[in-house]
Amino acid sequence: MSDAATAVLVVEDEPQIRRFVCNALRDDQCQALEAGTATGGLEIVAREPVHLVILDLGLPDRDGISFIRDLRNWSAVPILVLSARSAEQDKIEALDTGADDYLTKPFGVGELRARVRALLRRQQQRVDAGAVHVFGDVAVDLSRRIVTRAGAEVHLTQREYHLLAVMVANTGRVMTQRYLMNQVWGPGHSQDSHYLRVYVGRLRQKLEADPTQPHYILTETGIGYRFQP
Amino acid sequence: MSDAATAVLVVEDEPQIRRFVCNALRDDQCQALEAGTATGGLEIVAREPVHLVILDLGLPDRDGISFIRDLRNWSAVPILVLSARSAEQDKIEALDTGADDYLTKPFGVGELRARVRALLRRQQQRVDAGAVHVFGDVAVDLSRRIVTRAGAEVHLTQREYHLLAVMVANTGRVMTQRYLMNQVWGPGHSQDSHYLRVYVGRLRQKLEADPTQPHYILTETGIGYRFQP
DNA sequence: ACCTTGTTTACACCTTTTTTACATCAACTG
DNA sequence: CAGTTGATGTAAAAAAGGTGTAAACAAGGT
Numbered sequence: 001m002s003d004a005a006t007a008v009l010v011v012e013d014e015p016q017i018r019r020f021v022c023n024a025l026r027d028d029q030c031q032a033l034e035a036g037t038a039t040g041g042l043e044i045v046a047r048e049p050v051h052l053v054i055l056d057l058g059l060p061d062r063d064g065i066s067f068i069r070d071l072r073n074w075s076a077v078p079i080l081v082l083s084a085r086s087a088e089q090d091k092i093e094a095l096d097t098g099a100d101d102y103l104t105k106p107f108g109v110g111e112l113r114a115r116v117r118a119l120l121r122r123q124q125q126r127v128d129a130g131a132v133h134v135f136g137d138v139a140v141d142l143s144r145r146i147v148t149r150a151g152a153e154v155h156l157t158q159r160e161y162h163l164l165a166v167m168v169a170n171t172g173r174v175m176t177q178r179y180l181m182n183q184v185w186g187p188g189h190s191q192d193s194h195y196l197r198v199y200v201g202r203l204r205q206k207l208e209a210d211p212t213q214p215h216y217i218l219t220e221t222g223i224g225y226r227f228q229p
Numbered sequence: 230m231s232d233a234a235t236a237v238l239v240v241e242d243e244p245q246i247r248r249f250v251c252n253a254l255r256d257d258q259c260q261a262l263e264a265g266t267a268t269g270g271l272e273i274v275a276r277e278p279v280h281l282v283i284l285d286l287g288l289p290d291r292d293g294i295s296f297i298r299d300l301r302n303w304s305a306v307p308i309l310v311l312s313a314r315s316a317e318q319d320k321i322e323a324l325d326t327g328a329d330d331y332l333t334k335p336f337g338v339g340e341l342r343a344r345v346r347a348l349l350r351r352q353q354q355r356v357d358a359g360a361v362h363v364f365g366d367v368a369v370d371l372s373r374r375i376v377t378r379a380g381a382e383v384h385l386t387q388r389e390y391h392l393l394a395v396m397v398a399n400t401g402r403v404m405t406q407r408y409l410m411n412q413v414w415g416p417g418h419s420q421d422s423h424y425l426r427v428y429v430g431r432l433r434q435k436l437e438a439d440p441t442q443p444h445y446i447l448t449e450t451g452i453g454y455r456f457q458p
Numbered sequence: 459a460c461c462t463t464g465t466t467t468a469c470a471c472c473t474t475t476t477t478t479a480c481a482t483c484a485a486c487t488g
Numbered sequence: 489c490a491g492t493t494g495a496t497g498t499a500a501a502a503a504a505g506g507t508g509t510a511a512a513c514a515a516g517g518t
Contacts (some may be wrong), residue, residue, distance in 0.1 A: 077356065088337040091465075095343040100351065108317040114324040120350060122329065128362065157463055174374040194507095201508060212508090221473055221506065222387040223374075386474055423496095424476075430497060441497095450484070450495070465514070475504070482497065488490100 006120060009033040011067070012056040012082070019069035021054060021082075024109045026117065038062035042070060043186060050077055051123055052116065057083040057094065065097050072098035075182075078119045082107070134149065135167050135229030136217055138207050140168050147207075154206050163199050165206075167217065167227035177226040200225060235349060236278060238262040240270035240296070240309070241285040250283060250311075253338045254345065267291035279306055281348055285311040286323065294326050301327035307348045311336070362397050364445055364458030367436050369397050376436075383435050388413060392428050393436075396446065396456035405453040412443060427453060 007150060008030045012018040015036070022032040033050065035041035038059045045053065053071070058063030078100045083090060086104045094102055101115055101128045133140045142165060147154045156164065166183045167175065177193040183193060204211040218226045239260045242245040251261040262277060264270035267288045273281065273443070282300070286293030297308060305343045307329045312319065315333045323331055330344055360457045362369040366379040371394060376383045386394065396404065406422040414424060433440040 078351075088339050091340050092343040095347045100347055110317050111320050114321040118324045118329055159464070172373060172375070192465090194467090197507060198465085198509085201510095204508095217506070218472095220374075226375075388475070421476090423478095426496060427476085427498085430499095433497095446497070461516105461518085463516085464516100465512105467512080468510095470510105472505105472507070474506085475502105477502070478489105478500090480498090480500105482495105483491090484495080487492080488495085 004050050006031055007031045008052045008054060008116065009035060009041060009044055009050045009206045010054045010060065011035045011038065011055070013037065013058070014056075017056070020109075021112070024113055028113055028117065030116075038064070038067040041067065045075060045077060046072065048050050052119055053077055053079045054116070055079055055081050055099075057081055057085065057090070065093060068094065068099055078123060080119060082117060132169070133229075136209070138216070140164065142168065149207060156203075156206065159199060160202055160206070163196075164203055167225070171227050171229065174220050174223060174226045178224075180224060196225075235280050236260045236262060236274055237281045237283060237345065238264060238270060238277075238279045239283045240264045240267065240288065241283070242266065242287070242289050243285075246285070246311075249338075250341070253342055257342055257346065259345075267293070267296040270296065274300065274304060274306060278351055281345065282306055282308045283345070284308055284310050284328075286310055286314065286319070294322060297323065297326045297328055307352055309344060309348060311399075362458075365438075367445070369393065371397070378436060385432075386434065388428055389431055389435070392425075393432055396454070400456050400458065403449050403452060403455045407453075409453060425454075 006029075008025050010021050010025070012021065012034075018034055018036070022034060025032045033044055035044055038061050040056070041053070044050065047153055055067065055113045057062060057180060059067065064081070064083075068081075071077070071079070079098065080101045080103065081094045081099045082103050082105060083094070084105045100119055103112060103115060120187045131142065133142070138154075139148045141147070145161065147156055147161070147164070162179070163184050166180060177196055178190050180196055181190050181193060184199075185192070186187050189195070199216060201211070204214050204217055208216060216227060216229060218228055220226055235258075237254050239247055239250050239254070239261060241250065241263075244263050247263055247265070251263060254261045262273055262279065264273055267290055267396060270284070273279065275423075283295065284293060287421070288296065288308070293312075300306070300308070308327065309330045309332065310323045310328045311332050311334060312323070313334045320331045328347050329348055332341060332344060357372060360371050362371070367383075368377045370376070373374070374390065376385055376390070376393070392409070392413045406425055407419050409425055410422060413428075414421070428438070429446060433443050433446055437443045437445060445456060445458060449455050449458055
C-alpha cells in the first residue's frame with residue numbers, strides 16, 4: 001500500500017519507542033521522519049510534505065491535544081494517536097479534536113502497520129513512487145528530487161524545490177497564498193506573501209519558456225496560484 | 230459532526246447488540262439502517278445511499294472478511310469493524326482487506342461514537358472535494374475553484390467566482406438582491422445593488438451562449454435573480 | 459573572504475473593483 | 489395604446505489593490 005514517496009512523521013519523545021515505530025514503518029517502504037517534541041513536529045509538517053502523523057500524546061513540551069488542535073488549523077494530514085492512556089474519555093477527546101485513529105500502548109507492531117496502511121489508503125493526494133511528473137520539456141522526479149528541462153538538469157534551491165513540489169502535488173487546484181506560505185515557510189509567515197512572489201518569479205525564470213507569459217504556474221489574482229501542465 | 234442526512238448501516242446478527250449500536254448512533258443524529266445478515270447488508274448498500282458501514286465480523290450466513298472484499302469491489306464506503314476476536318492477525322486481515330477501523334468487543338459506546346464521527350468527518354471531506362456542478366456546456370468545480378465552458382477554462386475574478394458559487398449553491402431558488410449582496414459583498418452593501426447588475430452581466434458574458442437572452446442566470450424583476458440549469 | 463541561498467525593499471506595471479453615465483427594458487397608468 | 493416610471497443592462501472611466509522584477513542586504517557554509 002505505502003510506497004517510497006510516502007512520508008510519515010513520528011512524534012514521540014522516548015527514543016526507544018521512536019526507533020521501534022520508525023523501523024516498523026520502514027519495513028513498509030515509508031520514509032519515516034522523526035521529532036522528539038511537539039514544536040519540532042509542527043515545524044516538520046510545515047516544512048516537509050508529510051502524508052501521515054503518528055503522535056504520542058505524552059510529550060514533554062506540550063499537551064498532545066493542543067498539538068492536534070494547532071495542526072488542524074492549517075493541515076488536514078491524517079493523525080494516528082499512540083497513548084498509554086486507555087480511558088475512554090481520552091480517546092473521545094483526541095478523536096473529536098481531529099485525530100483519525102487511536103491506538104493504546106502496548107500495541108502490536110503488526111496492528112500498527114495495518115492501521116497505517118488503512119489510513120494511507122484513504123489519503124487522496126498521495127504521490128506515486130518514482131512517478132516523474134512531466135509537463136512540456138520539464139520533468140520533476142519527486143523521489144529523486146531532480147528537475148530537468150530539455151534533458152538538462154535544472155538546479156533548484158531548497159525553497160524553490162519545496163515550492164515546486166507543493167505545486168506539483170496540487171496540480172490543477174487553486175492554491176491560496178496562505179496555503180502555500182504554510183506549506184513552504186511554515187505557520188507564522190502567512191502574511192509575508194511577497195516571499196511567494198519572489199520565488200514564483202524564480203521558478204518561472206527557470207522553468208517557463210517565456211517567464212513573462214507563464215504556461216504552467218498561473219496567477220489567480222487576489223487568491224494565489226495554480227499549477228497546470 | 231454528523232447530521233440528519235447521514236445514513237449509517239449496522240450489519241450485526243445479534244438483535245440486542247444491533248439495537249444498542251443503533252441507539253448510540255441515533256443520539257448523534259444519524260439515520261441508522263439495519264441488517265442481520267451479510268447478504269442483506271450488501272443489498273442495502275447497493276440500494277440506499279450509505280455513508281458508513283458498521284460490520285460485525287461474526288455473521289451467520291457469510292464470513293465477514295469476504296463481505297468486506299465483496300463490498301470493496303464496487304464501493305469505497307468507510308467500514309468500521311466490530312469483533313469479539315482480539316487477535317492481532319484478525320485485525321490486520323480486516324484492515325488490509327479494506328476496513329477503515331477495527332473495534333474489539335466489549336467496547337464503550339462513547340468510543341464507538343467518537344470513531345464514527347472521525348470516519349464520517351473524513352468521508353465528508355471526500356464528498357466535498359468531488360462536487361462538480363454541470364449545466365449545459367459549463368462545469369463548476371467548487372473544490373478546485375475552476376470553471377470550464379465547452380472544455381476550455383473560463384477565467385473568473387474573485388467576485389465573479391464568489392457570486393457564481395452562491396448562485397450554484399442556491400440552484401433553482403429565487404435569490405433576492407439583498408441576499409446576494411450580503412453573501413458576496415458582505416453586510417453594509419445591501420443598498421449598492423448596481424454592483425450586482427455589473428457582475429451578473431459579466432458572468433452572463435462569460436458563461437451564456439447569448440448574453441442578451443440568458444438561459445442560466447435569469448432575472449426576477451423587482452426581486453433578484455434565479456439560477457436555473 | 460567568497461559563494462550560494464534566503465530575505466527584504468522599492469517601484470513599475472497590470473488586474474480587479476468601484477464608480478459613473480447612459481441606454482434599454484418591462485410594467486403600469488391615464 | 490402611448491407615455492411615464494422604475495428597474496435593469498452595458499460600457500467605459502477612475503480608483504484601489506495586487507503582482508512582477510530587479511537589486512541590495514543578510515546569513516550561513518566552504
